[in-house]
Amino acid sequence: MTTTDPPLLVCDSVAKSFGSLTAVRQLSFTAGRGEILGVGGPNGAGKTTLFEVMSGLNPATSGRVLLEGRDITHASPEAICHAGIARTFQLNACFDSLTVRENVEVGAIFGRSGRMLPNLRPSPEMQQATDDALDLVGLSARQGLVAGSLPVLDRKLLMVAGAMATRPKLLLMDEPVGGLTHAETDLMMATVRRIAATGVTIILIEHVMRFLVALSDRVMILHHGERIYEGSAAGLVQDRRVIDVYLGEGASARLAALLREGRHEPA
Amino acid sequence: MDVVLQILVSGLTIGAMYAASTIGLALVYGALNMLNMAQGALLAFGGYVCMYVMDSLGLPAPLGLLAALVTGGVLGLAIYALVTRPMLGSANFETQIFIATIGVGSVLQSAVLHLFGPQPKAQPLQIPGGLTLGGVTLPWQNVLIMGVTALMLAGVAWLLGRTRAGLAIRATAQNRVAAQLMGIRIGRVYAQVLMLSGALAAVSGVMVSSLSGLLPTMGADPMLKAFVICVVAGLGNVPGAALAALVLGVLEAVIQYLFGVQYAFAILLALVIAVLIWRPYGLFGTRQVVRL
Numbered sequence: 341m342t343t344t345d346p347p348l349l350v351c352d353s354v355a356k357s358f359g360s361l362t363a364v365r366q367l368s369f370t371a372g373r374g375e376i377l378g379v380g381g382p383n384g385a386g387k388t389t390l391f392e393v394m395s396g397l398n399p400a401t402s403g404r405v406l407l408e409g410r411d412i413t414h415a416s417p418e419a420i421c422h423a424g425i426a427r428t429f430q431l432n433a434c435f436d437s438l439t440v441r442e443n444v445e446v447g448a449i450f451g452r453s454g455r456m457l458p459n460l461r462p463s464p465e466m467q468q469a470t471d472d473a474l475d476l477v478g479l480s481a482r483q484g485l486v487a488g489s490l491p492v493l494d495r496k497l498l499m500v501a502g503a504m505a506t507r508p509k510l511l512l513m514d515e516p517v518g519g520l521t522h523a524e525t526d527l528m529m530a531t532v533r534r535i536a537a538t539g540v541t542i543i544l545i546e547h548v549m550r551f552l553v554a555l556s557d558r559v560m561i562l563h564h565g566e567r568i569y570e571g572s573a574a575g576l577v578q579d580r581r582v583i584d585v586y587l588g589e590g591a592s593a594r595l596a597a598l599l600r601e602g603r604h605e606p607a
Numbered sequence: 608m609d610v611v612l613q614i615l616v617s618g619l620t621i622g623a624m625y626a627a628s629t630i631g632l633a634l635v636y637g638a639l640n641m642l643n644m645a646q647g648a649l650l651a652f653g654g655y656v657c658m659y660v661m662d663s664l665g666l667p668a669p670l671g672l673l674a675a676l677v678t679g680g681v682l683g684l685a686i687y688a689l690v691t692r693p694m695l696g697s698a699n700f701e702t703q704i705f706i707a708t709i710g711v712g713s714v715l716q717s718a719v720l721h722l723f724g725p726q727p728k729a730q731p732l733q734i735p736g737g738l739t740l741g742g743v744t745l746p747w748q749n750v751l752i753m754g755v756t757a758l759m760l761a762g763v764a765w766l767l768g769r770t771r772a773g774l775a776i777r778a779t780a781q782n783r784v785a786a787q788l789m790g791i792r793i794g795r796v797y798a799q800v801l802m803l804s805g806a807l808a809a810v811s812g813v814m815v816s817s818l819s820g821l822l823p824t825m826g827a828d829p830m831l832k833a834f835v836i837c838v839v840a841g842l843g844n845v846p847g848a849a850l851a852a853l854v855l856g857v858l859e860a861v862i863q864y865l866f867g868v869q870y871a872f873a874i875l876l877a878l879v880i881a882v883l884i885w886r887p888y889g890l891f892g893t894r895q896v897v898r899l
Contacts, residue, residue, distance in 0.1 A: 395788055421790035435781040438774075446778045449771050451790040462771060506790055 346409065348373045348541050349394075349510055354403035356386070356393050356565075363389040365565040366403070371510065376532070376542045378556030378573070380549070382586050386565035387545045388430065391512050394543075395427045396420040407510065421451055426508035428499040430515040430545075436488035440479055443487050443498055444470045444505045451506025473505035476538075477531055493524045500531060504540075511535065513544040517551050525551055549576075549587070549595050561586060574599055609742035614860045620749040622856020623756035624818070627811030629833040629848045630763055631804030637843030638780040638800045640701050644708040645686060646808050646833065647826025648715035653679050653809025654730060654816035654825060655723050661731040668732050672755075675809040683805020686711055687798045695797075719823040730816040752814045759807055760849050766803075767845065776800055780843070835875060839882050841889025851890065 347370035356364040364386040371377045379387050392398035394405055396417040405413045412420050426447070435443050448469040449462050462470070474480045477497040482490070487498060496516060503511055516532070517525040525548060532555055536542055546552045552559065553573035561569035561582050569575075569582045576582055577596040583589065628650060635643045656678045657671035666674075690707050697703055737746035767773035779786040779796045787793055815829050836855055840847035855878075859871045866874075882890060 397784065397788070417784075417787040418790055418792050421788055427788050429785070433782055433785040435778050435785065437781060438777060442774060442777075446774060446786065446791065447789045450775060450786075450792075461769075502785075502789060 347371060348375075348408060349543075350404075350406040350409075351390075351394070352404045352406065354390070354393060354400045354405060356389055356398065357401050363565050364393065364400075364562075367562075367565070367567060368403075369560060369567070369570065371541050371543055373509075373541055374536070374539050376536055376544065376555050376557050378552040378559040379543060379545045379562065380547070380552055380559060380586065381562035381568075384564075385562040387562055388514055389565075390562070391427060391514055391543075391545065394420075394512060395425060421506055421508075424507075424509035425512065426451070426503035426506045426510070427512040428496070428503050428514060428516060430518060432492075432495045432499075434487040434490075434495050434498050434502070436486070438487055439483065440485050440487055440490070440498055441470065441474070441483035444473050444479075444483075444501045447502040447505030448473065451508075469505050469507060473501040476504055476534060477501045493520055493527070496520070496528065497531065500535070504535065508540060510541045510543065513542060513546075515545055515547065517546060517548050529554060549591065550598060553595065553599065610864070612743045614864050615857065616743065616745055616749060618857030618860030619853065620752050620818075620856070621859055622853035623753045624811065624815050624829065625832055625836055625856050626849045626852035627756045627759055627814055628808065628829040629836045629852050630760065630845055631807035631811070632830075632833045633837050633840070633843055633845045633848040634763070634776075634800055634807075635804045636837065637845060638776050639691070639704075639797055640843075641691065641704045642701070642708070642834075643686070643801075643804065644705060644830075645712035645715055646804075647830030648712040648719070649679055649682055649805055649808035650812030650815060650826035650829055651719050651821075651823055652682060652715055653812030654821050655719055655728075656809065657732055657813040658728060658730055658816070658821055659723070671732055672810065672813055675813050676806045679809025679812075680802045680806040682715070682809075683801040683803070684798060686805070687801040691797060691801065692794065716823055716826075723821075723823070725823060728821040730813065730821055732813055732817050748817060752817070755810065755814055759810065763803075763807070763845065772796075772799060832875070835879050838879055839890055841891045844889065844891050847889070847891030 349371040351367060351369050354364060354367045355362065367390070379390070381387055389398065393400045396412070396415055396419070399414050404411055407423050407425060410423065412423055415423065435446065445462055445466070448466040474483055477500050479494065479497055479501055482494065487495065490498060500516070517528050520528060529551060532542065544552070544555065553576070556573055559569070559571065559573050559576060560567055563585050568585065569579050576587070577592050577599065583592045587595065628646070632643060632646050635641050653675040657675040660666050660671040660674040661668060690711055691704060694700055694703050694707060734747035734751055737744050738750070767777060775791045775796050776799065779791060779793050783793060812826065816825060819825060836852045837848055839855070840851035855875060859875060862871045862874050
């Protein structure tokens, strides 16, 4: 992260309420170019709602979301995608009856701006973006398979590939390793590092703390829609409030041990 | 043997007509979760426009067919802009749009009545004569119907399977939210689908009326059959609907030969009930709603 650049994403006093229920309250934060920002917190803390707000599915009730200085608070999901934000889901959101390649092609073809040209076939540039995204997650060999037939890990990787094919500036990942095994989590971790190496800014929501602390440059913990912590991953285990409302003593001790063992796990 | 072939010819013709009127319906349901009750009126509109262009303007048949195609497309687009789009965001979209399109159907049917009158008319798009092979006669009209339907099915298959617009339609049908987040302008997809289905309905209306004649209410029966076929195939399943249409067409011809015309529809409906009991998600549907 270079500190001289203005931040890629600015959330300014963002609030989202559903009737009388406030899911996100007056939340302000930024994400710099190339940064990995980890978002944690107990269930119902407003993490996924925050993603819904940023991706335009459920626009903020008040406050502003700026991408590269441009106000996208009330833009449509399509327009936000074209502006450079991509997103993966907690649950499987692949196009099940389409092949792996077609899934990624959707992102490559429609993810970039709104060309009005009614081209019938994907352009070479789009084919290239599709190939690159498939290579990035290691699904090239399975591109002919129907997405619905893939196991969980591959579906999650496919969602990442589809998102990356839109050539985003900011990638929002909602629990990318939820439900994965230890080895699969490591594989996803390596994938996220490869994505970060291409310069894409990543905001990830994750309950698997091993994953969150290993990858995040900065961690933000939400509770009842408010930020209760923002700072380094190492600082998490010393923060009384985070331990009390989210981690608990046991998990906190284990996480502290993990952090002592070495900041950097082998990628 | 000749009888069997004759039944097959007539069954495939019926099936082709069913397929033509069904695919538009299946496409719209698959992509939008919208049961288009105006489909029947679109059929009638198409048939009348073709008749008007050929009889009143004296233009050749291909232009009549083209005029029907364009009119159907424009009407489909109008349904999107005036009815579907304002309702898209509403809760219970499926129920609301179902009722709204019944209204659209009434308006269109009244328009036909107003413009062309209540008397039955003949569809001028006719090819006389036929091909006699052995003891079997294959009327050119049937060949035309099967040919046009085959073209329409191939066109839709090509569009869905081989083009970017088709990819957008399939992705949207599968997961609207994910499609949006990957940059697909779903409003445009919906407009395209309704336009396409309107055009298909109008052309199939020309085909249907070339056998049954023109009446403002002529669309009701094919639309009912199209619903039956959609349900049998699994709602929104386009290839399944086409196949089911052909099978049911042949079945109807067989029933008509063996038991008489009056039993055909009753047995068809009995079949639907059976399908709904044993496979409520349709013959080609799957338990989770996988569409298109």
